[in-house]
Amino acid sequence: MRLRKKTLFVSLLTALFAYTLIGALLLPAIILHVANQQLNRFATVPAKLERVEFNPFSFEATLWNLHIGAPGAPQIAFRRAYANLQLDSLWHGALHLSDVELERAYVDARLDAEGGLNLLQLFDLPASEPREQDPNAQPFPVLVDRIALISNSANFQDLRPSEAVEFAYDAISLELHNLSTLPDNQGNLRLTASGPYGATLDWDGRLSLSPLRASGRISLHAAELQTVWPYVHERLPLLLQSGAISASTDYHIDLSERTDVRLNNARLDLDSLIIDNNDKPLLRVPSLSINDGSLDLASRQARLGSIQSQGLEAWAARLENGQIDLLALLPKPATEDAPSTDQDAAPAASASTEDAETEATRPQQAPQPAWQLQVAQADLSGYQLHLQDRLPDTDVNLELAPLNISISDFDSAASTPFRLQLQTGVNGDGNLSAAGEVNLRPLSARLDIASRDINLQLARAYVEPLVDIQLRSGLMDGDLKLQLRGTSPLDLAITGEASVSQLHVVDSDRKRDLLKWQQLQVIGINYRGESLSIERITLQRPYVRFIVNENLTTNFSDLIVKQPGQPEPSTPASDKPPMALRIGGIDIHDGSANFADFSLTPNFATAMGQLNGRISTIDNQRPLVANVDISGRVDRYAPVTIKGGLTPFDPLNSLDIATRFRNVELTTLTPYSGKFAGYRIRKGRMNLDLEYRIQQGQLNAQNKLLLEGLQLGEKVDSPDAVDLPVRLAVALLKDTKGNIDLSIPVSGDLNNPEFSVMPLVWQTLRNLLLRATQAPFKFIAGLVSGDQADISQISFAAGSAELDSTAQSALDTLAQALQERPALILEVQGRSAIEQDGPPLAAERLETEYQRLQYQILQNSGKKLPADPSELVVEDEDKPILLEAIYRTQLKQQPPTEWAELEPEERTTRLRQAVLTHWRASQLMLRRLAQLRASNIKGYLTERAGMQAERVFQIDVSITEDSGEENVSVPMQLDST
Numbered sequence: 001m002r003l004r005k006k007t008l009f010v011s012l013l014t015a016l017f018a019y020t021l022i023g024a025l026l027l028p029a030i031i032l033h034v035a036n037q038q039l040n041r042f043a044t045v046p047a048k049l050e051r052v053e054f055n056p057f058s059f060e061a062t063l064w065n066l067h068i069g070a071p072g073a074p075q076i077a078f079r080r081a082y083a084n085l086q087l088d089s090l091w092h093g094a095l096h097l098s099d100v101e102l103e104r105a106y107v108d109a110r111l112d113a114e115g116g117l118n119l120l121q122l123f124d125l126p127a128s129e130p131r132e133q134d135p136n137a138q139p140f141p142v143l144v145d146r147i148a149l150i151s152n153s154a155n156f157q158d159l160r161p162s163e164a165v166e167f168a169y170d171a172i173s174l175e176l177h178n179l180s181t182l183p184d185n186q187g188n189l190r191l192t193a194s195g196p197y198g199a200t201l202d203w204d205g206r207l208s209l210s211p212l213r214a215s216g217r218i219s220l221h222a223a224e225l226q227t228v229w230p231y232v233h234e235r236l237p238l239l240l241q242s243g244a245i246s247a248s249t250d251y252h253i254d255l256s257e258r259t260d261v262r263l264n265n266a267r268l269d270l271d272s273l274i275i276d277n278n279d280k281p282l283l284r285v286p287s288l289s290i291n292d293g294s295l296d297l298a299s300r301q302a303r304l305g306s307i308q309s310q311g312l313e314a315w316a317a318r319l320e321n322g323q324i325d326l327l328a329l330l331p332k333p334a335t336e337d338a339p340s341t342d343q344d345a346a347p348a349a350s351a352s353t354e355d356a357e358t359e360a361t362r363p364q365q366a367p368q369p370a371w372q373l374q375v376a377q378a379d380l381s382g383y384q385l386h387l388q389d390r391l392p393d394t395d396v397n398l399e400l401a402p403l404n405i406s407i408s409d410f411d412s413a414a415s416t417p418f419r420l421q422l423q424t425g426v427n428g429d430g431n432l433s434a435a436g437e438v439n440l441r442p443l444s445a446r447l448d449i450a451s452r453d454i455n456l457q458l459a460r461a462y463v464e465p466l467v468d469i470q471l472r473s474g475l476m477d478g479d480l481k482l483q484l485r486g487t488s489p490l491d492l493a494i495t496g497e498a499s500v501s502q503l504h505v506v507d508s509d510r511k512r513d514l515l516k517w518q519q520l521q522v523i524g525i526n527y528r529g530e531s532l533s534i535e536r537i538t539l540q541r542p543y544v545r546f547i548v549n550e551n552l553t554t555n556f557s558d559l560i561v562k563q564p565g566q567p568e569p570s571t572p573a574s575d576k577p578p579m580a581l582r583i584g585g586i587d588i589h590d591g592s593a594n595f596a597d598f599s600l601t602p603n604f605a606t607a608m609g610q611l612n613g614r615i616s617t618i619d620n621q622r623p624l625v626a627n628v629d630i631s632g633r634v635d636r637y638a639p640v641t642i643k644g645g646l647t648p649f650d651p652l653n654s655l656d657i658a659t660r661f662r663n664v665e666l667t668t669l670t671p672y673s674g675k676f677a678g679y680r681i682r683k684g685r686m687n688l689d690l691e692y693r694i695q696q697g698q699l700n701a702q703n704k705l706l707l708e709g710l711q712l713g714e715k716v717d718s719p720d721a722v723d724l725p726v727r728l729a730v731a732l733l734k735d736t737k738g739n740i741d742l743s744i745p746v747s748g749d750l751n752n753p754e755f756s757v758m759p760l761v762w763q764t765l766r767n768l769l770l771r772a773t774q775a776p777f778k779f780i781a782g783l784v785s786g787d788q789a790d791i792s793q794i795s796f797a798a799g800s801a802e803l804d805s806t807a808q809s810a811l812d813t814l815a816q817a818l819q820e821r822p823a824l825i826l827e828v829q830g831r832s833a834i835e836q837d838g839p840p841l842a843a844e845r846l847e848t849e850y851q852r853l854q855y856q857i858l859q860n861s862g863k864k865l866p867a868d869p870s871e872l873v874v875e876d877e878d879k880p881i882l883l884e885a886i887y888r889t890q891l892k893q894q895p896p897t898e899w900a901e902l903e904p905e906e907r908t909t910r911l912r913q914a915v916l917t918h919w920r921a922s923q924l925m926l927r928r929l930a931q932l933r934a935s936n937i938k939g940y941l942t943e944r945a946g947m948q949a950e951r952v953f954q955i956d957v958s959i960t961e962d963s964g965e966e967n968v969s970v971p972m973q974l975d976s977t
Contacts, residue, residue: 023056042123045069059085068122069108075118078105078152094141094182105152113159139181139210149174149191161230167196181209189216197224197244211256217265219248225273235331238282241274249293259297266293277315277329284313292376300371307378317388375410375418383424392461400424415441427862430454430475436482445484449496452477455862456500468559469514472504472859480525494527502867504859507555510547514555517542518867524584531580542591542611550598578620586615588630606668608632608640620649628657636935637942637949638664638685652750655694662687663949666710667956673712678721680713683827683953697751707740713956793969794937798833799840801932803940811937815945826941827973830934830957836968837929838920845919846886846912850874853882880908887911891918923959930957933970 032052039047050065062082069075082101089096110118152172158165172193179187191203205216225243232238249266273285292305317325383403389396403424410418417437424432432454436447456474463471480496499522505515517539524535547555591611613630625645632640644657666673666684673681689704712726794807803811848870855869866872874882887895891914899907919925934954941947955973963969 019056023054027056028052028054039068042125043068044124045075045122046071047122059087061085073108074106075108075110075122076106079103081105092143094143094180096143096145098145100144100147101150102148102152103150105149106154108155108157110157111160115160141180141182143178143180143182143185144176144187145178147174147176147179147189158230161234163230163233165228165230167227169193169195169201176207179207179209183210184208185210186213195223196227197222199223199227205251211254213256214253215251217248217250219246221246236329237278238329239276239278241276243273243275243285244271245269246271261295261297263293263295266295267291268293277325281313281315282326283315284311285309286311288312300369301374302371303374303376304378305376307375307380309380309383311382311384312380313384313386315386315388318391320390322391370413372411372413374412374414375407378405378407378410380405389461393465394461396458396461397427398458399427412440415439417444417446420447426451426454427458429862429864443484443487445482447482449480449482450478456503457859457862464508466561466563468508468561470506470508470511472506472856473865474503475501477501490529492527492529494525496525497521497523498525502865507545507547510555512547513543513545515544531582533580533582533584535584536587537583537585538587538589539591540589542588543593545594545596547596548598581618581620583618585617588613591632606635608634609636613642618648623647623650623653625654625656634661634664635668637938638662652694652697655692657690657692659690660688664688665954666707667954670713670956674716675718675720676722677712677726678716678718679726680716680956682711682713683955684708684710685950685953694750697749699746699748699750701746703742703744703746705740705742705744708950709953710740793971794933795967795969796933797967798836799844799929801929801936803936808940811940812945815941815947819947826947826952827955828934828937828952829955829971829973830930830932831960831968831970832926832930832933832957833960833963833968834921834926835962836966837926838922839916841922841925841929842916842919845922845925846915847874849886849890850879850882853885854878880904880911883908883911883915887915890915926959927957930959930970937970937972 029052031054032049035049035052036047039049045068047068048066049063050067051063053062053064054060060082061084062080063078064080065078066081067074067077069077080101080103082099082103083097084099086096086098108118112118149172152174153168153170154172155168156166170193172191174189174191176187176189178185179189186206186208188206189203190205191201193201195201200221201219202221203216203218205214205218207214223245225240225245229240233240246269247267250264252260252262252264254260268288268290270285270288273283273288275283288307288309290304290307292303294303295301319325319328381402381404383405384401385399385403387398387400389398401424404422406419406421408419409416417439420434420436420438422432422434426432431450431452433450434447436445438445438447454476456476457471460471463469476498477500478496478498480494480498483493483495485491485493499519500517501519503515503517503520504513506512507514518541519538520540520542521536521538522534523538524533526533526535545555549555588611592607592609593611594605594607596605609632611630611632613628613632615630616627617624618626624647626648627645628642630642634640639660639662641660642657644655646655646657647653664686666681666686669686670680673679685708687706687708689702691704692699692701694700794803794810796802796807797804851869851872851874854872854874855865858865858872884895895907895911895914899910902910931954934957938949938952938954941952942949
């Protein structure tokens with residue numbers, strides 16, 4: 001018995017020893033041998049496992065130092081792989097591992113230029129036979145108490161982009177507890193890793209494999225975009241200079257029944273993003289932060305709690321071909337660059353037919369709803385947008401800075417509006433703001449829009465190619481309320497007021513002022529789609545110039561520039577009623593106008609000023625009579641009034657207008673009298689009363705003409721002159737007071753196309769002159785001279801029209817004499833002398849040209865300017881450059897080539913002398929000076945000396961070669977009324 005026990009004990013010891021020997025030494029050796037044998041058989045690169053350890057009692061297995069790859073350049077490697085198998089796996093029906101550890105593992109993943117992955121090429125495995133998958137198959141039951149990755153690392157390289165992508169993550173550590181393929185088992189995991197440029201990855205969560213569920217939080221900190229930018233650069237040719245992103249989110253993934261992915265408490269921070277387009281700046285984002293974000297993939301909803309961004313700066317341009325430069329960077333669709341062939345067409349058609357048949361048999365799925373985006377609050381501040389339009393002939397630059405945008409309660413799917421606030425500067429001096437509510441479903445908006453000092457020169461490059469003008473200046477202000485109720489059809493309402501100030505428009509051909517005003521105010525705007533109502537329009541200091549050209553066209557008739565290929569304009573028939581228009585009133589304050597007729601020789605020009613008045617309500621929906629009450633002056637002294645009423649949109653229905661001109665100097669009409677009467681006008685005044693009444697197309701008009709003190713001048717050869725004894729007719733028509741009083745009634749049917757008013761008036765006047773020459777009238781002419789010593793002439797300094805103390809004393813004496821002789825009138829003949837007046841006039845003209853050119857230069861820069869160029873002070877150092885331009889423009893030639901070798905001061909002196917010599921004998925400047933001298937004499941006598949304006953006449957001026965003395969004397973003559 002004792003022997004049997006001893007034998008049993010020895011047998012057990014022997015078995016234990018054999019088990020230990022086999023499990024601890026033989027089995028690891030066999031496993032190591034087989035593993036290395038299989039690695040040598042199937043591996044395409046050197047591969048070796050250095051050591052295998054197994055504890056047969058604790059069932060712990062450890063693999064040491066796996067190396068797959070060339071020596072010194074492993075592609076897969078680890079220092080230690082450890083697993084601890086539990087015996088309860090035998091009765092629990094699942095493979096139970098208490099610990100699985102992988103220490104200092106390394107993976108080097110590389111994609112070549114063709115997209116091949118090096119890891120898939122490490123082994124040459126035999127092809128396996130395909131197996132049918134059992135849809136009811138369950139995963140192999142495995143239970144792992146703990147999985148740990150300790151100090152692992154990975155390297156990734158991608159050679160597919162033109163610029164290779166390569167980055168590495170070090171210190172990858174992972175702990176996963178209670179991982180199981182058994183149903184409803186959930187494990188906890190934590191992962192940390194360090195990436196390139198100091199990036200870190202943290203992952204803390206829970207994982208269930210059956211069913212597949214995961215939840216937790218993952219965060220990425222300070223990940224440089226430079227790492228993955230080559231992928232972007234492959235599609236967009238943009239250069240990333242810097243930029244880092246940090247992100248974190250809570251996640252929940254459930255794939256048990258459907259794809260359920262939810263993100264909560266998400267945050268994203270973008271720092272120091274700098275992107276260039278080649279050598280040009282494109283985008284600068286100092287900071288962008290998104291907080292409290294969430295996403296629900298199943299319901300297709302995304303929500304951003306807040307967006308904060310400061311200091312973004314972006315550049316964009318429309319190119320010469322009309323394309324936006326940013327859009328030009330986008331890659332073209334592949335179909336544009338991949339032409340099809342006949343060989344590809346047939347298989348493609350067959351495949352398309354098969355796909356169509358398969359699609360037809362597939363059950364129809366309900367369309368997925370659109371994504372819904374919600375933004376609780378977005379605050380974008382300090383933005384700068386540099387916009388440029390290169391399509392016009394002149395580049396247009398638009399600078400929007402600082403741009404601040406605030407959006408709250410945005411919901412792309414909701415029917416409730418979100419709040420929008422926008423404020424921005426426009427090209428430095430201008431400001432634009434908008435605030436209100438916007439609704440996307442349906443599209444609608446309520447916005448308060450305000451603008452200040454918006455420079456209209458922004459529109460210059462777009463307007464001037466269409467209209468032959470130069471827009472020199474203009475500032476727009478506005479306070480408008482915009483209400484958009486729908487887009488199909490468009491339901492838009494705009495209310496508020498707007499104004500345009502400092503408008504200055506110049507005729508491109510003659511470089512003369514065409515239209516300008518100090519301010520245009522439009523108050524009480526109410527636009528409702530099919531109607532426009534304006535409470536009041538106010539014009540402050542408006543000005544317009546109207547010119548009849550040599551060919552009888554006007555400066556307004558050819559303003560529209562005909563575009564190449566543009567058809568002739570036509571007026572298509574339309575049954576659509578015109579827009580309802582109502583203007584409550586138009587007020588004019590201190591207006592002026594110039595009229596010139598260059599078809600006459602000499603040219604005719606006159607000016608109207610001090611225009612003030614009002615036009616009452618204008619309404620195209622009701623036949624209301626608009627009252628007109630406007631007054632002003634012609635050529636400074638002649639008052640004019642326009643009063644009455646008319647129906648603006650149907651003047652033939654009702655019109656009652658009375659126009660009255662008083663004390664109009666007839667000398668300004670010399671060009672017309674020379675052309676049609678054959679005589680210049682030496683002196684005279686005109687009073688004209690025009691009363692026109694129209695009722696239902698029937699005209700009843702009275703033309704009353706009173707000519708006071710008319711005297712004709714020299715005869716003018718004109719082929720258009722009437723063949724009548726004009727001097728005799730004038731003399732006979734004068735009454736005992738020396739006046740001609742005519743009344744010419746006109747009546748007729750304006751609906752008759754053969755009826756014309758002006759030819760009928762002219763024919764009536766011609767018949768009257770014929771009758772006057774056939775009846776004897778007494779002809780009276782008298783000349784009276786005064787005290788020649790002091791008052792027969794007024795002396796002016798050379799180039800000046802100012803009255804000195806000697807001249808004023810002489811005029812005071814003359815005024816007293818005329819007050820005592822009320823039957824006398826005074827004739828003032830303006831005079832100028834080339835020798836005395838020419839040089840100072842030329843010097844003054846040169847200074848004026850300096851100011852005008854400097855004013856234009858400052859206008860083109862878009863800066864605020866004084867109201868008139870004469871208020872500018874041109875510095876001496878700026879004058880030589882301006883003088884060069886004046887010489888070429890006025891003399892229409894280049895400076896002599898030998899002047900280029902002169903010293904700058906000498907060259908400037910010669911240029912100046914040449915310009916002054918050119919202007920010295922300017923008939924236009926001399927004539928203006930002579931007229932101004934006569935006008936100032938008259939103004940002094942009437943405004944300061946107390947004489948009646950009706951007793952002072954300005955006769956035609958004279959220009960002499962030399963006055964014979966230092967000053968220039970203006971002669972005066974006395975005449976009776």
